[in-house]
Amino acid sequence: MVSFPPRGGTSSVEPALADPQPNGDPVPLIRQYLRIAFRWRYVILGAVAACALLGIVITLLMTPKYTAYTTVEISREADKVTSFQGVQSDASIADQEFYQTQYGLLRSRSLSERVATQLRVVDDPKFFEKMRFASKSPIFQTVNGRYPAAGHKDRLRIAGEILLKNLSVDPTRLSRLVDIGFTSPNPELSAQVANAWADNFIQINQERKIQATSYGRNLLQRQLALQKERLDESQRQLVGYASDQQIINLPTSSGNGTTSERSIVADNLAALNTALTQATTDRIQAEAKYQQVGRAGASAEALRNQAINSLRQRRAELAADYQRLMVQFEPGYPAAKAIQSQIDQLDRSIAREEGRVSGSLQAEYREARERESALQAKVDQLKASYLDLRRRSIQYNIYQQEVDTNRALYDGLLQRFKEIGVAGGVGVNNVSVVDPADVPQSPSSPRLMVNLIVSILAGICIGGALAFALEQMDEAIADPVEVERRLGLPLLGTVPKVSADMTPRDALLDRKSELVDAYLAVQTNLAFTTEHGVPRTFAVTSTRPAEGKSTTALALATTLVRGHRKVILVDGDMRSPSIHHLGGVDHNRGLSNFLAGDDNISTLTFEMSDLGFTAMSAGPIPPNAAELLTGTRLSVLFERLLETYDHVVVDSPPVMGLADAPLIASRVEGVIYAVESHGIRSSLVKTALARLSSANARIIGGVLTKFEARKAHYGYGYEYGYGYGRDSKAKA
Template identity: 60%
Template sequence: MLFWRWRKVVLGALAACVLLGLIVTLLMTPQFTAISTIEISRDSAKIVSMQGVEQDATDADQEFYQTQYGLLRAHSLAERVASELKLVDDPAFFALFNADKNGKLFSTAAGRSVPIASREIRLRAAGSVLLDNLRVSPTRMSRLVDISFTSPDAALSQKVANAWSKGFIQSNLERRFGASSYARDFLESRLQQLRVKLNDSERALMNYARAQRIITLPGAGKDGSEQSTIAFDLVALNGSLASATSDRVAAEARYQAYRKRPGETAEALTNNSLNDMRTKRSELASEYTKLLTQFEPAYPPATALARQIAQVDRSIAGEEARIGGAIRAGYDSALAREQALQAKVSDLESSFLDQRRRSIQYRVLQREVDTNRQLYDGLLQRYKEIGIAGGVGTNNVAIVDLADLPLRPSSPRLLLNLILAIFAGVSIGGLLAFLLDQSDETISDPSEAERLVGLPLLGSIPKLGGGTTPSEALLDRKSALVDAYLAVQTSLQFSTERGMPGSLAVTSTRPGEGKSTTALALATLLARSQRKTVLIDGDMRSPSIHHLIGTNHDRGLSNYLAGDSTAEDLLMPVPEFGFTAITSGPIPPNAAELLTGNRLSALIEELLRTFDHVVIDAPPVMGLADVPLIAGRVEGVIYAVESHGIRASLVRTALARLSSSSSRILGVVVTKFEPKRANKGYGYTYGYDYGQEKKKRSLLGD
């Protein structure tokens, strides 16, 4: 796991933080905290139902409380408390909080401290000290607020906490009274200005009305507003004109009806004389008709009736003519009255339009008068309300509990500090472990090899301990090293279609990663599996195989590549390990030049006629041109990577260089692996140590 892998870093950070927390706790000066509690209501109780100067706060309005909390931490309140407790002139107060480090506030002369800064500067400094050590803590879901002050002096903490609560109440009352007083002064000055402005506007309105002869009647309008006399007369005349027009229309209708049928008008039908005459004519006409049935028209009685009928007809015609004249006279009278009223209305309309033109400025002046009067009346009413409400409101802040004298220090708290130190140590250690793990590009876990370098994992080789050399471990057939390389050999059996490759080269990114040990182990295990194997030390620049098998490199590969010797002359049996070896030979001036020819390929072909496998310990890749030349002449390349020793980016760079040759890389062998340092180390120690653990238990009598 991550913490287990970097356990030393985590434990070191934890120990450092705990030690630092313990030292800091022991060196800290004991601090005493005194707490006083106050209640802040949303608004003060009111004796009258008038609004005060300040805005009311609602249940949902947290702005009110946030304002109160801000006022509790106001610098003016801190200076008020400092002045009330006479802390401004107390050098011991500043020394208690180490607030006069540079000696700018007080100086020592003749054994006593003398203030050298002005009182204003000392007052501001004292207020800053109080604010730095004060804490305002509102109680959740309530109107209670705790005011706590912390200092090395218990009595001072109690005094400051209580003085702060009382000072806040006094400043709140003064602020309310000051707000009302300011409002009264402000309204009074504004009333004076509006009074003058109202008088001037009314005077201007009256002068303009007199000059333009604009006469208005108060309350004559529909909405109770003023109305001019011309408009009033015009309204009355319009009513008379409408009535006259109606009369004229009715008279004209009667006249037209008379002209069409004179005898059938309403006046003719309702005239008694005319009706009597028509009745008499009807009777005479009936008698005349009756006589004509017996006598001739010349008959004297008939002639007399005819004369009477003619006389009645003349009377009827005269009466109808008189009625028609009356109707015509009524029509003419109605028409004349209408025309006269229309003329008067036209005259008044002209006068009204002229007055309206002259009344534009009048209305402007009238609106200004109305506006000034409204403003004046509103401010006057507000001024009266403030005068009443300014002194009857009660304070909305009350002290619930005064601060008691603290008997125990509030800090330092050893247990809490140690818990915080442990938490900080674990957090810092975890962070360092995470950063180190993220910055660590080495292969710490064999399971990560394939993902990091892009090659299959052939096996992981444990790191030898206890001073055991690779040669000694390989000679012990039950060693963990042998078991690990057996797993590598098994993986190589499945690396090609024909099983184990005939020729192999083992290389690495840089020296010291275990490539020579891997080559030696593979040759040893192949020989033990009854396969004839030859091990060639191909690292002619820094040979190491001769050290592992206990011989020298006076003659070897360099002699063959230079054409000085044959392969048979260089073969060196190693009965201890069961294989044959060819050392590197004398170190040539330039090994790459010797490898550019076809001598190495010829050597490998010649050896494979006699041996089953040829294993070459190749030089490292980085910085050398030897490996691509060797890798292109063998069937497969095994790449050794040191666990926790080399960055994966360097391995990928080396592999990219190696891939430029026509070589086949079979896989990666992770060497010098330490299971305890792996992220999943518990999964690798079982196979390597199982036999050894069992052997130890048997020796211990388990």
């Protein structure tokens, strides 16, 4: 069931994100865009056609240009003939940064000016003419067909900019190949510039490395001289300090081939300490030997002495002989006494020899002890000297470390200098030409098909933008659903537009016409607006004239009569009356007469027999219709008419600019608002509805008049019921 706004106001409906369909569901955006494109299709087609034509014209007027490409390979690392490293470091650790640097060098200004100089285009007027460069500067004013020499520098800069502007550097993805392209109106010039660009890039790359090596060599040479001075100064400082402190060091060689220095005091101390150790050992041995002397003949030296051993052996022999004699003779026997005398003499000799050995051991012990004491004293003296030398050698070692450091730096720089000297004469390069540029046989631009496609796409975009802008600016009510969405009015029905060869009255007389079916639907919806069905008094109005309000009032009166109701149609438009024309009478008597005080209603009406109801014309046009409507006479008229008729239908004047419609609307039970499809702005309708609401009028709903389904946003469902079962013959 249709809901209606309360009396004295209109309903407020929030706009949806997408236009709703007739069944209330939101329309998909794609369908909405297609609807906009279909509605403004001629605008879009016109924009596409204009852009396509413009693209063709521009393409035909463009000068053909030729592009030549040279393919080069840029290696990450240069091929090195020697094992020496270059002084110049890598551009970056990351390969991407390295290659981006190379691409930037290919687009450098210095390279472009070098190419321009090599190809001799700086002073060539034909080059600037080919490249379509025109300037009124004095440096481009030819004298005897040549440019002045004064502007050579500026022309070189401009020529380089021209070359850069027409240059393209296109790296091949996931490879080390780069395409260097140049575009110009002359194919030979394009090939020459592309090849020259690659060759000069290789030359600059080599020169930059050579310059870097030369710069490094000069820098190392200066550093070598400076380091040599530092080394000499540190050595003089070391020698001077050693002389002042009497520090004498002797060079020594280690096992790894290096040479170091050792002080004499340390060597002497080491030697004396070794001698002291040996002397101590000798003293201990001599002391042990001496202590054994106390036992006569028991010393080891005495036992090892050959003379003593010979004497003892002789004594033993004599003692053996003496014992043999004692077996036969007495001790006084002369032979025995002689042997005893020899034995005594041998004992005295052995005692003397042992005494001599003992004295020798004592002397040896005493000498060893004195020698140990002397060496100990000398070692103690050298220890003190060595400690003093260590104290004085602290600063000496500092100077020595400085000398060693300076010598190491000097040797490293000297070695680096020699390596650069060898590597500097070997040319290395990491850029090579893969495919030189050939003279192009066909122009690279303009391309008609590409330009045409681009023009068509641009036309579609421009046309779409225009269509969208026109759609946004269009405030016309194009669909029945917009009556409620935009205006907040319940839709009572949609009335199709009557063909030009048929009047609304003729259409109403044909009960099979689409107009009759449409207003029957409106009447059906009116039956649900009040508790007693169709309002007994209602007015039909619109925003402005010629929107179909008079036709709507006439049609509703006709459909109500056909529903066996007694109806009177009152022409309330006393400024521009129209009902009397439908009845074929004049408007000498009518509504204005009653409002002026004439109570004879029967003389103010006339019958419309063909349509079956009674009508009241507007009457004579008063000086001010609003003054007649402000009184109570209009309400009295409705009360008296309702005594005779079931329904009073008022054809009200339009709302905008007039006070008549709000005055009439406030006296009737409800107002039916006629809205012309595709003909009135929704903002004007909202303003008119606001005026009616301020007059405390009850707006029952809206009727969309003059509707054409083919112009609707959603052209389905509206004309099906009106055209179903009819053909052209039936309509005829």
